[in-house]
Amino acid sequence: MSELTRWFDARRSPFDLLERLFDGDRDAPGAIRVEEVVDGDSLLVRAELPGVDPEKDVDISVRNGSLLISAQRQERKEEKEKGGYRSEFRYGSFSRTLPLPEGATEQDIQATYTDGVLEVRVPVPEQKQSEHRKIEVKRTG
Structure with missing residues (x-):
């Protein structure tokens, strides 16, 4: 297909x-798998990024009300044996753009990386609850 x-x-x-x-x-193939969870007064985004160096290979930015997570992975494996040499490498770029909730404060966004999982915490102010009002439907004709 x-x-x-x-x-x-x-x-x-x-x-x-x-x-x-x-x-x-x-x-x-280039998409990062994420999980979005509301945790108290924050949006918590968890992204699967195994095998990357978060300090060198991960870029997190905010643009036009969206959170952009991008990463690069480069992995090289070498095997040296008596009769030969074998080298294998994998590399690629990955990204994901997520809309930020209304009122999210960009300055207070924090990110951590543990065991292949990137966590981005976005503080979100408490949303005002709109007053619930029922609208009557009138029949005509």
Whole structure:
């Protein structure tokens, strides 16, 4: 199945297609898998990034109300034996853009990295609860 056919597969719901268009294909080879959780007064984003050096290979930025997480991975494996030499390497770039909640404060965003998982904590101010009001529907004709 071609990539284009997979993207526009008729078995997908229209909502799935819209989500892919606006959020990107989460299962694409260059996408970072994330989990978003509201934890108290913060949005907690956990991203799977095994095998990277967070100080050199990870970039986190905020642009136009979105959180952009990007990373690069370069892994090299060498085996030297008596009769030969074998070298293998893997590399790639990964990124994910997530919309930030309204009122999120960019200055207080914090990130930590432990055991291959990047955690980004975004403070979010308490949202005012809108007053619930029922609207009466009037029948005409």
